[in-house]
Amino acid sequence: MTRRIALVVNPTSGKGLGARVAPVVRARLESAGLSVDTYETTCAEDVGRISADVIGSGADAVTLVGGDGTIHLGAQVLAKSGMPFGVVPAGTGNDFARGVGIPLKDPAAAADLIIAGNTRSVDLAVAEGEFITTVVAGGFDSLVNKRANAMSWPKGNSRYTVATLAELRTFSPLEYIVTVDGEVIETKAMLVAVGTGPTYGGGLQICAGAEIDDGVLDVTIIEPVSRLTLLQLFPKLSKGTHVGHPAVRALRGRSVRIESPGITAYADGEPLGPLPVDVTIAPGALTVFA
CATH class of the missing domain: 3.40.50.10330 (Probable inorganic polyphosphate/atp-NAD kinase; domain 1)
Structure with missing residues (x-):
């Protein structure tokens, strides 16, 4: 006790x-x-x-x-x-x-x-030798994060809105190689995210449906869309209703490698390091009161 x-x-x-x-x-x-x-x-x-x-x-x-x-x-x-x-x-x-x-x-x-x-055992991801409690991602969202972190104005969450609009002006789909349990996917995409749980960014359900104790990683790939469609997709992340959109691909696995030149991966909201990055699952690694 x-x-x-x-x-x-x-x-x-x-x-x-x-x-x-x-x-x-x-x-x-x-x-x-x-x-x-x-x-x-x-x-x-x-x-x-x-x-x-x-x-x-x-x-x-x-x-x-x-x-x-x-x-x-x-x-x-x-x-x-x-x-x-x-x-x-x-x-x-x-x-x-x-x-x-x-x-x-x-x-x-x-x-x-x-x-x-009462406790439960929950999964963690492992990347670059660190335990990750939520999501590893790299692409449009990490470029927005980088831009927002360099801005002194405006304050608060408005920075991310301004940074998103600014990044949209010049953003083009990125070349990725994503390997999930040995299956290699070569594609252009807006972003790739790998999570133990469903959300990042304060409730955005990028990996909608992910369970934090199922022993697998959930992978979301948002494939090339127009700037307008990307703007329309982002609000849907709050409810997870982006799932089912033809540009959204969802996969699951225990080992994921993300490769894309010149992109920094973010994990738990902080810079993790440049891609490529390998992400694995550590099932039941943390015992949490819940």
Whole structure:
């Protein structure tokens, strides 16, 4: 039975949301009789370091308060450790929590999952020696990310809207070689995404229908379409209704290689490195309160 929780808080996640929800979570856990040790991170490296220190320290479980970047860093240490892992979403995307079914806007309800003590094993992807908790992608979306990250204006999600429109002006379909369990696909495409779960970018269901515990990777290839059609497709990602469009190809496998010259792959919302990239599945690598 879980009795002692290490609460690792990224106070800057979600523009300060992590700092605001942490007291709510701590109070909820303590009201249920749990002992809580709180650790605040001051830099990205702290997440992994603190998580590593907690393993073997006497804590029964780790709970991370933060967004997908925080979860990604914690997963590097906690995967395969067997230590139960709680998540309180406090970022801008929260796609890992969404895929697992953790309440996104109710930190007390997320804490209740830890109190209840029920766990499930979920899959992780592995790419470039890192565990990936959501999606690896490269193409139009990564070019938009790169452009948006270089912009100082506008602020917030509007940057991505402006970056998308700017990138559309010059974007042309890319040459890809995609290999899924040994099957080689040579095609032009707008983007290729590989996920353990369905969403990236704060709820865009790029790999609609993906299950986070089925032991396989879901692959989505969006083949060449006009700029207008691409603009029409992107809103459909929110509901997963892009599936079935003739330009959208869905595959599944345990090993995927993506090749395309000059493109950077993004994983869990952050740059992973230039293509090519090999992605494999690590079934049941993480034990999560859910």
